[in-house]
Amino acid sequence: MKTADPELMRAINRFHVMDAIRRFGPMSRVEISQLTDLSSTTVSAITAALLDDRLIMPLQLGAVRDAGRGRPRVMLRLNPDAAHVVGVKLAHDQIMLAVTNFCGDILRSLALPIRIDRQTASVIGDLVEDGVRRCVSDSGLDIAQISGVCVGLPGVVERAAGVCRQSPILQERDVPFGADLSHRLGVPASIDSDVNLVTLAEHWFGQARDLNDFLVVNVERNLGLGILHNGDLFRGANGLSPDLGDLMVRSPDGGGERLADIASEASVLTEADALLREGEIDATLHQGRAMAFLLKRAAAGDKRCACALAAAGEALGFAVASLIALFAPPKVIISGRAMATSDHFIEPLRKTVAALLPASLADVSDIVVREWSDENWVRGAAAMTLRDLYGAPWGTTGPAPIREALVPSLGES
Amino acid sequence: MKTADPELMRAINRFHVMDAIRRFGPMSRVEISQLTDLSSTTVSAITAALLDDRLIMPLQLGAVRDAGRGRPRVMLRLNPDAAHVVGVKLAHDQIMLAVTNFCGDILRSLALPIRIDRQTASVIGDLVEDGVRRCVSDSGLDIAQISGVCVGLPGVVERAAGVCRQSPILQERDVPFGADLSHRLGVPASIDSDVNLVTLAEHWFGQARDLNDFLVVNVERNLGLGILHNGDLFRGANGLSPDLGDLMVRSPDGGGERLADIASEASVLTEADALLREGEIDATLHQGRAMAFLLKRAAAGDKRCACALAAAGEALGFAVASLIALFAPPKVIISGRAMATSDHFIEPLRKTVAALLPASLADVSDIVVREWSDENWVRGAAAMTLRDLYGAPWGTTGPAPIREALVPSLGES
């Protein structure tokens, strides 16, 4: 536990100032003061320190004539070059990388279309290392100028430990990717669940900038769930990120099935397999573009394809309804590739959610669809690292953990 | 948003001190200092203030000879009479009340066996008011000496607003119980979901004192879910407490059903209804004691009753497995009345959970059964109020909410 001392106080307030500037763009000290409820004196002191550390800088444009007399405001902005970070996203069929500056602007990105499915963790480590080094040098920077790297991947990830407990793209379990990459690159590296990254990206840059509570459901090869609760990413008890695919649902036959097996792209694609067997599509199409084909057929009125999509949508609708019942988020963002944006998938999902929610929760959640974007993922990964650089001190003042050695008896209150 | 100032600092540290004393019983300043990582100077200052406010007091027993030389430690304890609070729990068939002191010890309790199911909120308000006044005067106190009242009831409750959005024991929706009771009694009154109370009770007094993350699933007439996450009660986005009964599950026929309709006591009792119709039990038994009867038959080997219990256990097992996948809590406490402790119910639940959890989560959660206790409920309600008196300042330093008026553009980062 962290005790509350002047240092923590300053850390909290400094973060508020940084956060205000990041969220609302260049702003003057007065505006920061109003926005944060800090006295103008304190804002001045904090911004002076930040200027001194070159984390922020005055906006030169003297052109900010804001209608009115009096001393003109000095707009303060993040210093884009205060730091650079690398974001990486691992998917089953590609490695996506990007270098961003301190503002989260992407300086350079790189997509490696590699099927890492069947590679060992060590090989993937090699690939990521090479990718990072390449992307960094392509951006005109030296690896020593990189302040941090964050890798996102699907599955159950324990960020604090830097360990991937289990992932559909890794055969091994408990892979210590964080330490491995730190060691390889000589740069602080962290890992997180891929949905958490896109969740953070939505909060920092996307549709949810004004929300402190929302869910992101990512529909791809796997199902991911990201939860922003009280302005912070929600993690399970051990810092474990939940995997929506591991959610169990009753299947119509009364048994149990993983949600990922009935509502993800993979499940819908079993339908494509069937079409393949029946000779309706040829094998060349199957590899990689089957989903596009399926969607086209559904759009053209093919009942069978439409039903496959609808079934997946309904199954996910069940899960989403449950999540709404638990978290009551004002917004639920469905993100993903092609399938997630198809009406044949989304409409059944919406209908199912509407049908299942109790009246008391009927209108709390707005379900929106967010088109998949490679950039967003890696921006999220970058943001995850930037957040640490900003010095967010959340969660450091929670109740004390129990340290047996110090506790006399633990008896009676 | 609350800015971080010296006052907040002190509030945080003071809470840590109070919390340490509450959790581990009487302890000396040195022990507090070690446990909280605060300097002994600071602990002295804080305890001096607390002694001054009469919230704590030195333990007189000079007999605390703790083997060793040196100046003896002065043990500090909570002052039981620093405040008194009232806890109330509303169930469909009774109102349970208790007056506790500042330590959470029950001074006086009162159970009113009234079927409040069919009463209006206003009548229930009358009953609660009378009960509180009676219980307080029976405890030898005056209502003016009561620092707060907390009412727990099943359903969807928005604690912050003091409003019960929806409850199985209320016909009305959006009942502002908190303000109503405050007004009636002239004492600060709050409401919360009943499971939250028992969850807090477990954390303060029960099996989960050493855990900062656990779930409580309460099985009664309704299904309740309490979540302790990072040492704090978890609430949905609007401060809404989730209702597990509202969780939707796929029923074997492919449709959706409320979990409460297939896994709560009520659902099992439909079986008792059937027995009643068939003349196997007489009507006098049915009222109130049907569950006991059912359990006895199951224990005696009656397949039909055992199956009804098993079906409920399995259905709940599905939900519990999902919750474990989301929260990864080290412990899941199943609490409730007779049914929850029956092996015919619990064993199928355990089996289902074990069968459904993915390997990566197989061993994270310990599922334990907690016998229902009237006292625990109301202690929880009392604790909820006491927590505020201790001055827990959590969640006050989160990210700033957006105040449109002050934000120039909200454009670009």
Add this chain to the structure above:
DNA sequence: TGTTTTTGTCCGCTATACGAAATAAATCTG
């Protein structure tokens, strides 16, 4: 040029935490 207005900074105040030294209250030792 002088006045007004708005912004940002400096000064003095108070509250906090902390470390070092002093004090308090017991046991141990010769």
Add this chain to the structure above:
DNA sequence: CAGATTTATTTCGTATAGCGGACAAAAACA
């Protein structure tokens, strides 16, 4: 039994924080 030793707590001095009010800066206005 007096003094040394040990441990707990308090006192004192220092550093840092945030804040309110006075003050300087920088522009428009008259």
